[in-house]
Amino acid sequence: MTSDGVNTYSWTFGNRMSGASGSFGTATYAYDADNRRTRKTVNGTVTRYLWSGADELGTIMPVAV
Template sequence: MNNLNQVASETRGGTTRTNSWNPNGNLAGDGDRTYSWTFGNRMSGATGGGQTASYTYDSEDRRAAKTVNGDDPDLVVRQRGDRPDERGGHPHPLYHPRWQRGHGCTAGDP
């Protein structure tokens, strides 16, 4: 832990990863991936593992779209507003971001 009570590094399977944080306290990198954030502290992008993801949000701060390596899968925000699903043309969701009711999406795999 650092002096701001943030996890400074993690060791898993004998490999230590060092985390970095931006001035607003958002995770900027974890040794494998880097993250970018909007002025409102919403994740705007993630890069790692040969993939680059970018995220856009609607006027109600819900994630409206995700683009991975230039490919734009469908993102459906349910009418109930609970959580978005990416369907990519299939009837079953491909990806469920970790969702906190009223707080939007949290960091996940790109």
């Protein structure tokens, strides 16, 4: 875990950011076996990332109805 004096960051053994917290709230990140980010959760709101090989196809974000 590291801190810049305002925010705190955590990292995986593969040197990928696994989380952050600070004045913005809390964020967590998940990755697949190919080191591609598959999910980001910020203050409970989840964004999913879609991949085809090395190409990011897009994101799936929640929509307010």
